[in-house]
Amino acid sequence: MSDFAPLIDHVNKRISLTEAEAEEFVHAFKLAKVKKRQFIIQPDFVPRHRSYVLQGSFRVYVVDDKGQDHTIQMSVEDWWVSDYNSYIFQKPATMFVVALEDSIILQLAHEKEQELKAANPKFETFFRIMAERTAAFFQRRIISSLTLTAEQRYDDFLEKYPLLVNRMPQYAIASYLGMTTEFLSKIRNKKVKKKS
Amino acid sequence: MSDFAPLIDHVNKRISLTEAEAEEFVHAFKLAKVKKRQFIIQPDFVPRHRSYVLQGSFRVYVVDDKGQDHTIQMSVEDWWVSDYNSYIFQKPATMFVVALEDSIILQLAHEKEQELKAANPKFETFFRIMAERTAAFFQRRIISSLTLTAEQRYDDFLEKYPLLVNRMPQYAIASYLGMTTEFLSKIRNKKVKKKS
DNA sequence: CGTCTATTTGAATGTACTCAAAAGCGGTGG
DNA sequence: CCACCGCTTTTGAGTACATTCAAATAGACG
Numbered sequence: 001m002s003d004f005a006p007l008i009d010h011v012n013k014r015i016s017l018t019e020a021e022a023e024e025f026v027h028a029f030k031l032a033k034v035k036k037r038q039f040i041i042q043p044d045f046v047p048r049h050r051s052y053v054l055q056g057s058f059r060v061y062v063v064d065d066k067g068q069d070h071t072i073q074m075s076v077e078d079w080w081v082s083d084y085n086s087y088i089f090q091k092p093a094t095m096f097v098v099a100l101e102d103s104i105i106l107q108l109a110h111e112k113e114q115e116l117k118a119a120n121p122k123f124e125t126f127f128r129i130m131a132e133r134t135a136a137f138f139q140r141r142i143i144s145s146l147t148l149t150a151e152q153r154y155d156d157f158l159e160k161y162p163l164l165v166n167r168m169p170q171y172a173i174a175s176y177l178g179m180t181t182e183f184l185s186k187i188r189n190k191k192v193k194k195k196s
Numbered sequence: 197m198s199d200f201a202p203l204i205d206h207v208n209k210r211i212s213l214t215e216a217e218a219e220e221f222v223h224a225f226k227l228a229k230v231k232k233r234q235f236i237i238q239p240d241f242v243p244r245h246r247s248y249v250l251q252g253s254f255r256v257y258v259v260d261d262k263g264q265d266h267t268i269q270m271s272v273e274d275w276w277v278s279d280y281n282s283y284i285f286q287k288p289a290t291m292f293v294v295a296l297e298d299s300i301i302l303q304l305a306h307e308k309e310q311e312l313k314a315a316n317p318k319f320e321t322f323f324r325i326m327a328e329r330t331a332a333f334f335q336r337r338i339i340s341s342l343t344l345t346a347e348q349r350y351d352d353f354l355e356k357y358p359l360l361v362n363r364m365p366q367y368a369i370a371s372y373l374g375m376t377t378e379f380l381s382k383i384r385n386k387k388v389k390k391k392s
Numbered sequence: 393c394g395t396c397t398a399t400t401t402g403a404a405t406g407t408a409c410t411c412a413a414a415a416g417c418g419g420t421g422g
Numbered sequence: 423c424c425a426c427c428g429c430t431t432t433t434g435a436g437t438a439c440a441t442t443c444a445a446a447t448a449g450a451c452g
Contacts, residue, residue, distance in 0.1 A: 062339060070342040074333070117324075121317035128313075128324035135298045135327050137280045138334035139268070143258060145341050146266040146374050150440065170399065178342050183440055185400055310401055346408065366431065381432050 001172045003031055007052050007106055010078060015122050025123065028112040034099045041083050041097035046090055049107040050082040056103020059172050069096075073177035074168055076116045077163050081105070084134065100168070151187050199227055203302055205250050206274060210325045211318050221319065230295040231321050233362040237279050242286055245303040246278040252299020258291050265292075267372035270364055277301070280330065296364070331374035346375045347383050 004026040011017060011025060034040055034056070041047045041060075058081045060073040072095060075081035083095040090110060116123040144153055154177055158165055165173065174184035200222040207221060209215060230236055230252070237243045237256075255276045256269040268291060271277040279291040286306060312319040340349055350373055354361055361369065370380035 020408075040304050062343065064343040068343075070339070072339065084335050088332060117321070121320055124317055124320050124324060125313070128320060128327055131324055131327035131331055132284050133215075135331040135334055136284060138278050138338060141338055142334060142341070143266070143268065145338070146268075146371075147258065147260040147264075169281055169397095175342075180441060181399070182401085182442085186440095209450075357393095365429095376409060377431070378410085378433085 003054065004106070006078060010052070011126055015126045017122065021120065021122065024119070025116065027105075028116055029106040029108050032105050032107050034103045034105060036099055036102050038099050039084075039096060039100065040081075040105070041093050041095060043094055043096065044092045047083050047087045047093050047110075049109050050080055050087050050113070051105040051107045053077055053079050053081060054104040056105075057100045057167060058103065059093050059100055059168075060097045061172075061175065069175060070178075071172050074118070074164060074172060074176060076164065076167065080130070100172075115179055116151060120183060127132045147177055150177065153179075154184065154187055162183060199250065200225070201303070202250060202274060206248070207322055211322045213318065217316065217318065219316070221312065222302075224312050225302040225304050228301050228303050229301045230301060232295055232298050235294050235299070236301070237282075237289050237291060239290055239292065240288045242281045243279050243289050243306075245305050246283050246309070247272055247301040248274055248302040249275050249277060250302060252301075253296045253363060254299065255291055255296055255364075256291050257319075257350045257368075257371065266373060266374075267368050270368060270372060271359060272360065272363065296368075308313045326356060341374055346373065346379060347374075347375045350380065350383055 007026055007029065008017070008022045011022070017025065029052070031054075032051075033044040040051065040058070041178040053075050055077060057077075058073075058075045059071055060075070060081060060083065061069045061071045065070045073081065081097060083097060085091070086093040086095070087110065113127070117127060117182075144156055148156065154173075157173065157177060170184060170188075173179045177184070203222055203225065204218045205211070207218070213221065220255060225248070227250075228247075228321075236247065236254070249271050253272060253273075254269075254271045255267055256271070256277060256279065257265045257267045259265045269277065277293060279289040279293060281287070282289040282291070283306065309323070313323060340352055344352060350369075353369065353373060366384075367377040370377045373380070
């Protein structure tokens, strides 16, 4: 039961549930343990779940024609993780989702999500709010990629996600911000010099 | 009444409404005519509506520190237009939304939207689907900005929105794709030469 | 401790930008 | 209906931000 407490809190921040509703909601989820370096989503397979991270961290990335990979999302505790497009539309994934540490997640199967939404309009509201926030989040990222230089994007990232900086590998952050690992390294090094 | 037909069709593609529901839905909207170059959203004002475009076209853009503007969205018939973040969270806008042609829109006030969602779970579902598609759309754009070169992004745009290419000014397309007008002009010119 | 992976460093290169000026185009008024 | 004005697009030269490639160093894990 206590495994589900963080998820219930998470949902209650967005809509307010009775105890029975909370019970019903979390009951749709399945606890899963994932080892470091294990993939929970791979290209060409239809993602059957979206997952709420209880413990650990994940990286979502795509690989382009040249074999370079680009981080689409990083997830830690209290975040969700999936190949958004593919999960929502139940199409074959185009992304990899890999655990960066040993992790524990709560998985919601796509059909269970449909049942929840059909069963109670409150749940429908919850997923609507989730989607809106996701869209808002993505849009902010688009704006930052259009308006900022590589160094500014990194500064922005530092400010918004100070905790992620020390937890995620450099190459993940660099490719999330749309630059090479080498260039991010140079930016960081320049900053260290400036401070002294 | 027939003014609302395209909107009803639009909604019915995503959820199915009875006639009475369709009536109730569109009744929340207000028809507005907008002259070319007129702004329907400006920074610092809280956007009171989101708008469905019946006729005409709009450009949504932000202006950065250096005074350069970046197109966030372009909208034509059967699309929605707003400053997404600001409308959803009812915060002061950070974007400009301007009519590129004389246009006709159906405006939905934020409080009316809340009433619709509260009145009928189907409407809640509709807005959830809208938000999901918006998020999916934004994510595709993030991926293209991370993985493609300027020329590839333009090719991609040509393929996805052949109709917009001839209707939108070059500078709008260029800044939507994250490049300068000059550079897009050079890309286009290079293609013309190749063809001959 | 040794191996594998991640990060740093440097030099050469490239993609896309800046700035400036010319050309093209469309709308408006005489 | 033409001529002009303002805005958009084109063109070119010089430049900058960020990449590529290669090699060295540091760090993590078994």
